[in-house]
Amino acid sequence: MELRQLEYLLAVVEEASFTRAAARLHVTQPGVSSQIRQLERELGQRLLDRTGRTVRPTEVGATVLEYARSALASVAGARLAVDEYTGLLRGQVAVGTVTLAPELDLPGLLASFHRRHPAVDLSLRESGSDELAAALTAGRLDAAVLAPDRTPPPGVELQIIADEPLVVAVSRDDPFARSGRDRLALTELADRTLITFTHTSGTRGVIDAACAAAGFRPRIAFEASDPRVLARLAAHGMGAAILPEPIARDHPEELHVLSLDPAVRGRLALAWRTAETESPAARAFLSHARTALTTTAPPPP
Structure with a gap:
């Protein structure tokens, strides 16, 4: 045999x-x-x-x-x-991610791990936060970068790697921009056409919850997983975009940015299963990712 x-x-x-x-x-x-x-x-x-x-x-x-x-x-x-x-590490590591802001260099992180452990097969898939969390708990992924809800799902541990304010961005000829204001009550968005993340995004869940707490249901006309697409739609006057502040302020010639009152924040987290994985390759990747992303994460507000 x-x-x-x-x-x-x-x-x-x-x-x-x-x-x-x-x-x-x-x-x-x-x-x-x-x-x-x-x-x-x-x-x-x-x-x-x-x-x-x-x-x-x-x-x-x-x-x-x-x-x-x-x-x-x-x-x-x-x-x-x-x-x-x-000292020769082998195996497979499956990583998932939501669409990321450009400043979070996940490709660079994967490349640096590959240079250290070239015999490990790496894979990357993009999906919504809910799907990534489900894949983690089912063992189909070893780690994921996702936009978490307030509490992680059972069996998943989180390390916050980005925590940024969400703002409203409108075109330069929008009434909000012409008013010269730099702050906006969340309730003032109740009658506006909104541009924001897809319903599978954890950040979208934060936005929906904030609007519900303010007493209205958002009128969302355009959805996208990439915040840069949201910014471009707003710049063309298609509505008011709710997106992370760094993305909004990256278009000063095209967008007018307003802070929200009360403040709403969007987060990204590195997620992994709470139970220790049996794979040495996955353990090594998590150690590498947690160290690398800690050094790049912004200080807490």
Whole structure:
């Protein structure tokens, strides 16, 4: 019995197909079939039911599968232990993010980690904060940069890496701009067409909650996940944008910026599962990210 045969068996069961398993393993389908037939001859039992439209494990095969998973996990653990001892880190790290402000250099952080640990496979996906939190708790992500609600979801720990005021930005010919004011009561937005983040954003949740506390439901006409898009829409006179202050003030020729009363703040956080991960690569990335993002995070208000 060879580890390769157990790996092939696991792949066929998980993919429910010899063809898909071969593609996943980057080998030929006859090679996969041959190795599994050899394993079945050695054990004297059929491990896979090939009679249906999809391949399924037989009763004996399901039992063998448990031992196969355990054996492959033990081998992977032994390899990781040796790699840690020799200083060569391997593995996979999956990171998620919302659309970020330009000053938060997540690509630079990923690149610096890759230079330290070139044998670790990194992946990055973009999504809304709620989806990222769900992927974290389900184990599909090792870390995420998201816009948190007031309390983190169960099983997720946060490190705040940005905490900025949200402001209103309007075009230079907007009535708010012509008035010369630099501060605005939140209730004055009740009858305005608003431009802000998508409903999946944690920052949008903060905005909706602030408007509800002020006694109105915002009239949102334009949504985007990228704050720079919000700024451009406001500059073209499409409405009043609610966005982070640094983004708004980056367009002094096109936008007039007003502070909100009461103040509303938008936050970004590095998030990870509270339970310690078994992956040395993920632990190393979290340590790297927490240190790097601490040095770049603004001081608390």
